[in-house]
Amino acid sequence: MDDAELLRSRGLRVTRPRLAALVALRREGHLTADEVRSRIGEDDRPVSVQAVYDVLTTLTREDLVRRIEPAGSAARYEVRTGxxxxxxxxxxxxxxxxxxxxxxxxxxxxxxxxxxxxxxxxxxxxxxxxxxxxxxxxxxxxxxxxxxx
Amino acid sequence: MDDAELLRSRGLRVTRPRLAALVALRREGHLTADEVRSRIGEDDRPVSVQAVYDVLTTLTREDLVRRIEPAGSAARYEVRTGxxxxxxxxxxxxxxxxxxxxxxxxxxxxxxxxxxxxxxxxxxxxxxxxxxxxxxxxxxxxxxxxxxx
DNA sequence: CGCCGTTTCTTGAATCATTCCAGATTATCT
DNA sequence: AGATAATCTGGAATGATTCAAGAAACGGCG
Missing domain, CATH: 3.30.1490.190 (Ferric-uptake regulator, C-terminal dimerisarion domain)
Structure with a gap:
């Protein structure tokens, strides 16, 4: 199941920012929201700060991504491996x-x-x-x- | 050993804000910096925001207070019971x-x-x-x- | 295949916790 | 008491995250 199907299976729309965020997080774990944003900007069209937060919040809610907040650092995200x-x-x-x-x-x-x-x-x-x-x-x-x- | 002695034993100066913070945290655990500040303000002369952060940081460094940062909430402090x-x-x-x-x-x-x-x-x-x-x-x-x- | 309604993205400003700065105070030690 | 370094005060700055309003795009339907 590729990312597009994965999103659909959760009843989520398939959008470029969402796919790009999943790819970025699959490549590197424990990224901050801002890091996800710059990774996306590197090999894709840039997305707004807001979009990144929206995407990460949505993916977290659907349990595709896990959010951790180690003390003293900004929130970090990783693909939920189960x-x-x-x-x-x-x-x-x-x-x-x-x-x-x-x-x-x-x-x-x-x-x-x-x-x-x-x-x-x-x-x-x-x-x-x-x-x-x-x-x-x-x-x-x-x-x-x-x-x- | 009272709080004043406790502070001295760590090589710390005994000041009103520090004593008040320890009293407040001993009364209620898991307070945010701002809550510590308002608790102090209730039965003592108010202290500045800065003093609260300085005091809590110092007490945390000396292991008299423990700082926890549950995801989704501001940092919280509690008296370190050991x-x-x-x-x-x-x-x-x-x-x-x-x-x-x-x-x-x-x-x-x-x-x-x-x-x-x-x-x-x-x-x-x-x-x-x-x-x-x-x-x-x-x-x-x-x-x-x-x-x- | 093109239209619609809803969801999602964009830009820009606001909020909250926390920290930085410069100067006034004050707890200790001599 | 006096000197001195550690503390506290007030005010502004920073960084992460969120709110708001409107533009754009996904996906279902005719």
Missing amino acids: DNHHHLVCRTCGSIEDVDCATGAPPCLEPASHRGFQVDEAEITFWGTCPRCLGDSPSTTTPPPKGRL | DNHHHLVCRTCGSIEDVDCATGAPPCLEPASHRGFQVDEAEITFWGTCPRCLGDSPSTTTPPPKGRL
Whole structure:
């Protein structure tokens, strides 16, 4: 099933910005809205800021894309692969890696006490230092993408 | 050890805004910077927006306060109790509850594959619906604090 | 194949949280 | 008390995201 069919199967219209966003996210994961926009602009006709947010919001709502918001960074998007994986975030350079879920199926982890909550997802962010930043001198290190924490 | 001693023990100056922030956060957890500011303003002389951010940043750096940033909401602060606990967030009203860590000491959970990362913390957010929103009709439900997701 | 109605995209401005700046204050140490 | 560096104040700037109004385009229908 190609992207066009994928969109139709969710009852979504097939538009250039949507197809381009899916392609961009399939090529690189964990992109910010702005990065998605520039990737699209590179090999396609540019789209407006608004269109990018609309597209990403729609695709997220239909579960074709997952949105993550690591503390201290703008929201990032990745193609929803179906598996429930988690993220490793480098405190120094902000890079993000996927890691498989250690336990089984979603929500993959049960809270010690539900307190009456109906839990449907456990989102896990592992914080640490990436191998590159571990070895590098601070000067050669790529600075974090945006805000600090 | 009272708050003044606590601050001194970290090499921090004892100031009214810092003491007031600690008191406010001890009374209520998971407050936004702005909420901390208004709580201080209620029973103390008001402090500037800037002072609140400075104070919270400093206290966070010294590990007296923990900062969390649930997706779709402004940053929230809570007094660091030392235990590593996690959070239950209601998708409907945005309320946050603490839950103890099921596994042991930090990082409390190991990623399936480190990929060379040196992991020091596993931050877990459980998403779901709180008991109040489960039972309530949508109309009587308190709306989410800020942005949607 | 061309028209219509609805959805989606464009441009431009607004909002919110957070940070930057420069100068006035104030908690500590001598 | 006085010096000095850390803090706080007020005001403006920044960055991500959203709102608004109108133009354009997708997809169904005749």
